[in-house]
Amino acid sequence: MGSSAPPAQIPTSFGHELRACLRCRLVKTYDQFRENGCENCPFFKMDEDPERIVDCTTPNFNGIISVMDPTRSWAARWLRIGKFVPGVYTLAVSEALPDDLQALCEEERVQYAPPKRV
Amino acid sequence: MVSDKGKQPAGKSSGKRKVDDDKTGGAKKRRNRGVLQFLEDAAVASDGDYSSGDSIFDDDFFEEEEYDLGTNDKNDQSKSHSLPVFPKEEEFEEEFDKMMEERYKNASAFLRFAEDEPDLRRFVEEDASIPSIKDPTTWKVKCAVGRERNSAFCLMQKYVDLQALGKKLQIISAYAVEHMKGHFFVEAEKQSEVIEACKGLCSIYTTRVTPVPRSQVPHLLNVRSRRAEISVGMWARVKNGTYKGDLAQVVAVNDAKRRVTVKLIPRIDLQALAQKF
Numbered sequence: 001m002g003s004s005a006p007p008a009q010i011p012t013s014f015g016h017e018l019r020a021c022l023r024c025r026l027v028k029t030y031d032q033f034r035e036n037g038c039e040n041c042p043f044f045k046m047d048e049d050p051e052r053i054v055d056c057t058t059p060n061f062n063g064i065i066s067v068m069d070p071t072r073s074w075a076a077r078w079l080r081i082g083k084f085v086p087g088v089y090t091l092a093v094s095e096a097l098p099d100d101l102q103a104l105c106e107e108e109r110v111q112y113a114p115p116k117r118v
Numbered sequence: 119m120v121s122d123k124g125k126q127p128a129g130k131s132s133g134k135r136k137v138d139d140d141k142t143g144g145a146k147k148r149r150n151r152g153v154l155q156f157l158e159d160a161a162v163a164s165d166g167d168y169s170s171g172d173s174i175f176d177d178d179f180f181e182e183e184e185y186d187l188g189t190n191d192k193n194d195q196s197k198s199h200s201l202p203v204f205p206k207e208e209e210f211e212e213e214f215d216k217m218m219e220e221r222y223k224n225a226s227a228f229l230r231f232a233e234d235e236p237d238l239r240r241f242v243e244e245d246a247s248i249p250s251i252k253d254p255t256t257w258k259v260k261c262a263v264g265r266e267r268n269s270a271f272c273l274m275q276k277y278v279d280l281q282a283l284g285k286k287l288q289i290i291s292a293y294a295v296e297h298m299k300g301h302f303f304v305e306a307e308k309q310s311e312v313i314e315a316c317k318g319l320c321s322i323y324t325t326r327v328t329p330v331p332r333s334q335v336p337h338l339l340n341v342r343s344r345r346a347e348i349s350v351g352m353w354a355r356v357k358n359g360t361y362k363g364d365l366a367q368v369v370a371v372n373d374a375k376r377r378v379t380v381k382l383i384p385r386i387d388l389q390a391l392a393q394k395f
């Protein structure tokens with residue numbers, strides 16, 4: 001995915017309904033995840049099962065980064081989101097992905113890095 | 119006559135003292151430059167006092183070069199000023215950057231080696247890397263306090279809107295970190311691109327766009343989610359309502375719903391109760 005990749009949905013509101021994907025840290029509203037899932041993690045199928053949204057995303061995150069050009073952004077690379085689509089991400093989430101979903105990532109052969117511990 | 123007699127020895131002695139004083143003063147200056155050059159500022163400020171001759175050092179110790187002082191003194195002072203007291207920041211940064219690049223230029227070798235150890239790999243990556251000269255510059259941009267996140271959101275929205283029109287916003291990323299009030303950061307090749315991108319967005323002050331030294335960029339991004347740090351047993355202060363300002367203790371945390379349960383000492387208005395009965 002280069003800078004030509006179509007961007008993810010941009011959050012339509014900036015309030016408490018914002019959530020971040022626990023794997024790729026994409027930030028959208030709950031409704032956006034429900035309607036379209038996560039652009040980077042389609043295998044979570046959040047758009048098919050709303051309960052997945054609760055498991056795969058979190059409202060607890062710290063800092064916001066809008067990545068227009070992931071391939072050229074040093075910050076995106078440092079945050080390990082340089083290979084995802086352009087969009088709004090968070091700098092850090094607090095929770096780890098539940099074990100069964102981590103296993104799903106392994107099955108799908110996609111990388112998952114749990115949040116840094118203090 | 120009497121007064122003359124009295125003046126004579128007094129004049130002599132004062133003249134003698136003057137010589138001594140000069141020595142003391144000169145010695146002090148020399149001491150500043152030679153021994154304590156890092157304290158130049160403080161020493162110069164106290165120059166007015168040195169005639170008191172209360173030197174804690176043996177003046178003879180400095181006697182040898184006493185006569186060179188006159189003209190060299192100024193030169194030496196300015197030299198020592200430009201050296202330790204005011205290091206040039208940019209030079210410092212460049213030096214530091216070079217050092218770090220040198221030290222970590224083989225970091226990729228470490229990375230490959232550590233690939234199977236996620237924790238180790240992360241550690242190496244974090245500590246090893248700072249943006250290189252080839253990476254875009256990070257710019258610190260001033261905005262209204264409370265509009266940090268919003269500024270980053272708006273720039274993304276603008277990027278998408280322009281893209282739909284076949285135009286390109288030239289900035290590479292925009293981010294807001296929660297511990298930086300009144301500022302957000304933009305990655306872009308040029309300052310002009312930052313200013314252009316922020317045009318038309320209110321509460322962003324494009325007159326205040328400054329580059330962030332490369333070595334400091336990782337520190338900006340090194341955040342952890344703070345909200346998770348609230349745990350049972352912590353103390354909290356109520357911000358609004360009846361119990362505003364009161365101390366509370368957290369008894370339960372629901373991360374998913376972003377709710378905590380706290381216990382408080384009930385406020386019982388004894389006067390109101392007394393009036394009631």
Ligand SMILES: [Zn+2]
Binds near residue numbers: 021022039041
């Ligand atoms: Zn995702």
